[in-house]
Amino acid sequence: MLALCKTEPVEGGGVAVRDWEPRDAGPGEIRLKVGAAGICGTDMQIFNWAPRMARRMKLPRVLGHEVSGIVDQVGEGVTNVALGDHVSLESHIFCGTCRPCRLGNAHLCNNTTYPGIDIDGAFADYITVPALIAWKNPKDLPHETGAMLEPFGIxxxxxxxxxxxxxxxxxxxxxxxxxxxxxxxxxxxxxxxxxxxxxxxxxxxxxxxxxxxxxxxxxxxxxxxxxxxxxxxxxxxxxxxxxxxxxxxxxxxxxxxxxxxxxxxxxxxxxxxxxxxxxxxxxxxxxxIHGRRIWDTWQRSTELVYSGAVDLKPIQSHILPLSEAAEGFELIRRGEAVKPLIVPEG
Ligand SMILES: [Zn+2]
Ligand SMILES: [Zn+2]
The missing domain is CATH 3.40.50.720 (NAD(P)-binding Rossmann-like Domain)
Structure with missing residues (x-):
């Protein structure tokens, strides 16, 4: 498959589309066939190799954490989603056992990790993640909209x-x-x-x-x-x-x-x-405000979007094939894009 990776620890670039082997879903994990994935400010920080988050990354790393896709593999022990489900992902991989998690503040988890930073992300044909960050959508929700639910939640x-x-x-x-x-x-x-x-x-x-x-x-x-x-x-x-x-x-x-x-x-x-x-x-x-409350905010957010009370379409300024994903970063850098979305060709 193809994947857009950060390949070099340089400012303003070091990203390239590469051949990449999708990873099978292990215990507790799901694999998604990516429908659409959005480029966000955090991806731009990684593109610019900003000191705070980006520099803990191991390269090369597949970027992207705002995604909607279809479950195509379910690992052992996963019960919250099934094959063929359409899902969006919460980007905070929370542990569920630390003190903030136990107090109902999983968005502030002490052990938070992120797809596209700590594990391979969504600018690819497939992404493999812990099933606990999956949010199930109705099948008629466009993937372009589903990919924007994570930032929308903020x-x-x-x-x-x-x-x-x-x-x-x-x-x-x-x-x-x-x-x-x-x-x-x-x-x-x-x-x-x-x-x-x-x-x-x-x-x-x-x-x-x-x-x-x-x-x-x-x-x-x-x-x-x-x-x-x-x-x-x-x-x-x-x-x-x-x-x-x-x-x-x-x-x-x-x-x-x-x-x-x-x-x-x-x-x-x-x-x-x-x-x-x-x-x-x-x-x-x-x-x-850091991230979204898990899952309180998702519940409220999706009620607004599924009902049509909020239309996110005007935000999606560009739809780019995965092979041209790097162009999305340039569009943002030039101030010509609002939210570019990347859609795998396959
Ligand atoms: Zn984001
Ligand atoms: Zn935690």
Missing amino acids: GVHACLEGSGVSGQTVLINGCGPIGLMAVAVARALGASRVIAADLNPLRLKTAEIMGADRAIKADDENVADVVRDMTGGEGADVGIEFSGSEPGFQAVFDSLCKGGDFRLVGAPPKAIPVDFTWWLLKCPRMVN
Whole structure:
């Protein structure tokens, strides 16, 4: 089979499509025939060989962890899925026995590993993973949509935590795929106003399609000024930060109303200085969003998608055959793609 691998520990590249032997499902494992797989920010970090996660990888490694496929092998002892089932994968391989897992926080498992980083991933004809990360979908769900359920879950998680979004003004700062998904979730869950901010015109246009009342080009307009303008000077009830940038962090803080919710999703690459006096005076609540609750968020997310309350189609900007998968990384790097999906030819 073919597989897109990180082959060299270099910044901005070192990825190539190679011949690769699929692995049989061992005890507790399933093998999927991949239907579609999405390229995400983490894959871009690996492409760029960012210090945090990428550098623990053993190369060559098949990339990709956002995937939908059909179960074509079931290992010994697997009972949660069967041959022929259509499934999406949770990307956090959790242990189920550590303290966070036992407390119902499997998304914060002490022993988390990931397909596409610690084991071979989804940019291939087949992927073999522990069955415990499989989520069964109806067979009429397109694989392109199924492959986006993992990132979509982060957007849903971000909208459900803290004070939620219902009846509130919600600022989404950073309109990458997950920010854009959060725009649609906030709309579907009854936010009174959804305001989106980004620098990239393609993303801002997509934010409007996903249901934003206003899309702010953050290098042309001051985000906090626009938000205050739209809220009678009060500010947003909820600010969700997806950009991971210092100006983004500051813009969300400045845009919040007193006592509002600051929800942090985007991981800043380096420490950001915070003026805690201002933080104290404004009294926002800080809520950190890491991954998805397993399986609470999946249950809520799939109810939104299966029912049609959220349509993820506008997010899938490119469908590429596996042999051209590397082009997807270049499209993202050039700011020309929202979510490229890779579809094996076979
Ligand atoms: Zn991802
Ligand atoms: Zn655990």
